[in-house]
Amino acid sequence: MKLAFIGLGVMGGPMAGHLAKAGHSVTVYNRSRDKVQAWAAQHTGTVADTPAAAAAAADIVFSCVGNDDDVREVTIGKHGAFQAMKRDAIFVDHTTASATVAQELNGAARALGLHFLDAPVSGGQSGAEQGILTVMVGGDEKPYSRAEPVLKQYARAVTLMGPSGAGQKTKMVNQICVAGVVQGLAEGLAFALHAGLDAKLVVDVISKGAATSWQMENRGKTMVDGKFDFGFAVNLMRKDLRIAMEEARINGAQLPASALIDQFYATVQRQGGGKLDTSSLIKLLVKP
């Protein structure tokens, strides 16, 4: 199948790589040239100068870029993909973005005889590298069923969550849950340290029961050690929580703890920790 991939960052790079390795004809585009050259040095594929040029011949165009404005730029921008795409081709956006931009671009795609799927992922950089991401998709069933087998090249689980925007909304639920888990864990472990407990032994003992979580099992001990270099950064988490809080204004949901935790992440940022991973919330609760 002829594919295009726009955005070769820490997520998009390995994802495009899996498509190339699976034998698809892949044309890639990235805003900064160095990432394109690094990718092309390791993979079989064609390099394009604009999103439009990358997308022109493709059956499916993928993107994984930074935020709402970036997604707009690579789709409906001056050199965006939509103007060049073949009729009935599919645009799959893996960016974690707003449901609003997903619905907007779904409308624009439909008007042009194209399809748009919002398809944010979870699983992080290592999930992308190992090809075991979880993909949460919003959009129509027909283009979904055409795209699904291709998505499986880098995903362990691909699920159609509902109409346009439902993928993004599901990712928001994920991030809201993560925020609560991490803050609870940070308060618990900081309490353990203040109480003079062996905090790693505490993690061993309580991770057997009702308090346990992926975060406790995978980040509990590194939080005790003050190590915060495990991927998903505070800067990105704040973007995701902002998107969720804006969506909550639209749908009427309340996010009292999430809003508070977002403010704690703002403190981590202000103290220079924007690139630390999300478990760095504990830094605000222990002696520096």
Place this chain on the structure above:
Amino acid sequence: MKLAFIGLGVMGGPMAGHLAKAGHSVTVYNRSRDKVQAWAAQHTGTVADTPAAAAAAADIVFSCVGNDDDVREVTIGKHGAFQAMKRDAIFVDHTTASATVAQELNGAARALGLHFLDAPVSGGQSGAEQGILTVMVGGDEKPYSRAEPVLKQYARAVTLMGPSGAGQKTKMVNQICVAGVVQGLAEGLAFALHAGLDAKLVVDVISKGAATSWQMENRGKTMVDGKFDFGFAVNLMRKDLRIAMEEARINGAQLPASALIDQFYATVQRQGGGKLDTSSLIKLLVKP
């Protein structure tokens, strides 16, 4: 071995039952007589009229009662166990109580030539019934190693966490973590419902990744259904969070989200939900 068990509630009743079934000579006491009679009808054991009478001949005395004052009453109260216990006997308290009362009673026990272990449990009523509790112990190593094999009759994991009070402090960490997890899950699932998502499908999808938790896997779908009859009650959670917040005043730890969530639990109580389970936090975030 000669054992005594004080407090035959939903936890203590099955725990004492496991000891009797294991062939120990068990003498039981409970404040209200009906629970003693129900227990004695199903198990082999002796019934005593006071904690002191139950404890007189025992090598190890266990208790599982309500709160700090109840623990004081059954140990150093008028008919308490301490006055009657044999020299070098051990008192193991399974109540979730303050570290302060544990340290106070540890001092009193030592003055009388006795041993005191604070040993709160996790695993709930079903864990007690199945004999698979987690026991977090604070106290001295010598009495701990004598008590440990007996505790294994109803526990899957028994761990000495540190000196007197360390068991209670570990349980506090557990409850702090649970509070954060449950509130995050409640906000996430309420958001999913407001967003028009299939919230149970969302649970299926995101419970594969970094947002997952015991609470999500075991309570996520029942929360969506508005079912809150799965054991550990809001009233008890508020007691445990109060103990944790008081201990944090002593050790200097901050619990900003836990304190907020405690207030949400207070709202659930005020609305008549004190006996609902802890996942009922979602009630505050969805339409009634």
